[in-house]
Amino acid sequence: MTILISGANGKVGTALTAQLKSRKLAYIALDHAQLDITNSAAIKQRLHEYRPSIIINTAAFTQVDIAEQQQEEAYRANALGAELLAQAAANQQIPIIHLSTDYVFSGDKPLAQSYVEDDATEPASVYGKSKLAGEQAVRNANAHHIIIRTAWLFDEHSDNFAKKLITAAKQQLDLPNPTLRIAANQYGCPTDTSDLASAIVHLLQTYASKATLPWGTYHYAGEPAISRLEWAQEILTTAQTHGLITRLPILAPTTDTYYIGSAPRPANSALNCTKIQQLFGIEPSQWRNGLRHLVQTFSTDNEISCSDKSS
Template identity: 40%
Template sequence: MRILVCGAGGQVGHEVVNRAPGFGLVALGRNRQQLDVSSPEQIAREIQEQRPGLIINAAAYTHVDNAETHAEQAYAVNRDGAANLAAAACQAGIPLLHLSTDYVFAGDARAAYRESDHTAPTGVYGASKLAGEQAIAARQPAHLILRTSWVYGVHGHNFVKTMLRLGRQRDALGVVSDQIGCPTQAGSIAGVLLELASRYARQGTLEWGLYHYSGQPSCSWYDFAGEIFRQAHELGLIERLPQLSPILTAQYPTPARRPAWSVLDCSRFEAAFGLAPRDWHADLGEVLVELSRLERRPLEAGVRRA
C-alpha cells in the first residue's frame, strides 16, 4: 500500500519514510516545500496523482514560543492543514492518521491524562493543535489521532541534541526540574503509525478515534538530561559529565507557558492495539548509538568534523 506522509521533513515524518519499507509499505514523503497542507488544491492534486491508500499527517507548526506571535501561521498548519487533509481523505475514501500533542492539556493535573480528560491549552500551539483534532473529527470518521509528548530523535532539532551540544560547551548546566512528562522517541512513534497502517492494509479498518502514546516512565527534564549525559559519556559522545543543577520553570521564562504535567495514560491505545509504550531509557540509547555512528562516519572517511 502507498501512504502519503505529510511533514516528511520533521522528526517523526522522516522516520516514517525511512522505516516504511520494513513494514511492506511505500511511503510518499512530502515536506512543506513539496506539499503545503494549508492548500486544499495542492492536497487534492497530490491525492489524485499518487492515489495513496492512507495518509499520515506529521506536518505541524511546532515552534511553541514563536506561535505566540505567529498565531495565524500556527493555525494555518495545525488547524486548517488538518481540516484540509481530513476533508480530502474523506472524499477519497481513505483514512487519516494524525499526530497531536500533550499541549492540549493545561498541565495542572497529577494523574496521567486520559483521552477523555478536559482539554485546556494554555498557549497558541496547544490551542491550534486541539482545533486540528476537532476539525479532523468533524470531517473524517475514519481517523486515528495519536497524542504524544516530548519527542526526540536522530533527525531534526530536539532536547537530546541540544543537551549534547551544551554538554560539550559548558562545565555546568541548570535544567528545569518541575516539569514532568514522558520522553518519546520519534522512531517509536513512526513504528506504531506504520504498524497501524500495515494492519489497515491487511484488514481494511482500524479502531478509529483518539489515543495517547508516549514513552514510559515519566520524568523531569532534569532527570532526562542526567540520563542523556550518562549514556552519552559512556558512548564517548561527550568527554566529561557536566555539573547539573535543578532549576524551576520560573527561573527559565519562555514566551509560551509549558505544561508542568505532561504525563499521558496510554492504556487505551495498548488495549486497542496490543502495542505497549516503550521504555525511554532504551529508546534514548538507540538514538545516542545512531548519533555516535553518524559522527564517526565523516572521521572514518577522512573528513575533519567542524
Template identity: 30%
Template sequence: MRIVVTGREGQLAHSLRAVGASSGVDIVCLGRPELDLSEAATVSATLLGTGADVIINAAAYTAVDRAESEPEKAHAVNAAGAGLVAQAAQRLGVPIVHVSTDYVFDGGWQHPYREEDRVCPLGAYGASKHEGELRVAAANPRHVICRTSWVYSPYGQNFVKTMLRLAGERDEVGVVADQLGSPTYALDLAEALLRIARRVLDQKVLDEKVVDEKVVDEKAADTPLFGVFHVAGSGQASWADLAEAVFAASASSGGPSARVRRIDTKDYPTPARRPADSRLDAGKLQERYGIVLPDWRASVGDCVSRLLAGRAGTGSSTSASP
C-alpha cells in the same frame, strides 16, 4: 500498502522513512512547495493523485514559542490544514492517522492523562493542535488521532541533540526539573504509527467486503480502532531526568557529558507556558492495538548511540514536541 505522509523534513517523516524502508512499506513523504498545509489549494490537488491507502498527517507548525506571536500561522497549518488533509483522505476513501500533542492539556491534573480527560491548552500552539483534532474528526470518520509528547530522534533539532551539543561546550547545564512528561523516541513512534496504519487498513478492507461504502461510513465512528489515542514512550521523566539519561548514555560510549543543574520553570522563562505535568496514559493504545512503546530510557540510549556513530540525517524539525 502505500502510506502517504504529509511533512517531509521533520523528525517523524525521517523516522517513518527509516522504519518503512526496513519493513517493506511504501512510504511517500510530501512537503512544501507541492504540499503546503497553509495553502489550501495545494492539499487536495496533491493528495488526491497519490494512490494512498492510508494518510499520516505528520506535518505541523511546531515552533511553540513563536506561535504566541504567530497564532494565525499555527492555526493555518495545525487546524485548517489538518482538516483539509482529513477531507482529502475522506474523498479518497482512506483512513487518516493524525499526529497531535500533549500540549492540548494544561498539565494541572497531576496524573497521566487519559484520552477522555479535559482538554485545556495553555498557548497558541496547543490550541491550534486541539482545533486540528476537532477538524480531523469532523471531516473523516475513519480517523486515528495520536497524541504524543516530548519527541526526540537522531534527526532535525530536538532536546537530545541540544543536550549533546551543550555537553561539548560546557561542564554544567541548567535543565528544568519541575515539568513532567513522557519522552517519545520518533523511531518508536514511527513503528507504532505503521502498525496502526496496517490495522486500520485491514479493517477497511474487511468492512468493504461485507457492506457498501455508505454503511462503512456510518459504522466507522463506532469502530474501536478509530478515535483518539495516546502514543508515547513508556515511563515518565522531567527534562532534567532526560538530560541526565542523555549524558549517561553519551559518557558510556565515550561521548561528551555534563553535570545537570536542576532548575525550576520560573528560572527559564519562555514566551509560551508549558504544561507542568503532561504525562500520557497509553493504556487505550495497548487495549485496542496491542501496542506498547519501549521505556524511554532504553530508547534514549539507542538515539545517543546513533548520534555518536553518525547514523543520522539533518531534518528541520523545530521543537521537542510535535
C-alpha cells in the same frame, strides 16, 4: 495499499518513510514544497494524482515558543491545514491518521497521575491551542480518523533536547564548574520517534488486513514518565558511559519561566497509553533503548567528523 504522508521531511515523517521503505510498503512521501496542506487546491490535486488508501498527516508548526509570536501561522498549519486535509480525504472516503501533542492538556494533574484520552483538554500555549483546534477539525471533518497524541520526541537525526544537551555539556567541559540550567517543573514522557513510527506502521498493517480500525483518539509515548531534570540526568549519564563527555556538568534546577519569551509548558503532561495497548497490542516506547541508540549514533558521527577534519 498506498500510503500518503504529508510533512515527510519532518521528524516523524522521516522516521516513518524509513520504516515503510525497509518494510517494502507502498508510500508517497510529500514535503511542504510538494504538498502545502493549507492549500485546498493542492490537496485535491495530490489526492487525485496519487489516489492513496490512507493519509498520515505529520505536517505541523512545532516551534512552541515561536508560536506565541506567530499565532496566525501556527493556527494555519495546525488547525486549518489539518481541517482541509481531513475534509478532502473524507470527500474521497480516505481515512486519516493525524498527529497531535501532550500540550493539549493543562498539566494540572498530580504527578502520580497521567492523562487518558477522555480527560478534559485545556492547553496553555498557542501551540497547544492550535493543535487542539486541529484535533477538533479532524474529528468534525472525517469520521474515519485516528488521532495520536505523543510527547517529548527525540531521535538521532533531528535537533532535540537530548542532542542539544549533550552538545552544551561538551562545550563546557573545560570550565571549572560547568553548569546547565534545566527546567524542574516539567514532567512527561520521552518518546523515541522511531518507536512512534513503528506504532503507526502497526496501525497501517492492521488497516490493510481488516479494512477498518477502531477510529478515535489514542496516546502513544514513552515510559516511564520522568521530570525534565531527571531526563537531563539520564541523557548526560548515558553520554558519559559512552565516552561522549568525560564528566557530568552541574544541573541547576530552574523553571520554564526562567527562559524569557518561552511559552508555558504543562507541569505534568504524562500520557497514559493503556488504550492503544489494549486495542492494538502496541507497547509504549522504551525511551532508555532509544537514548542509548541516539548516544551511540552521536558518538559515531563525532568520530567521523573528527576523522574528516584531520585528513
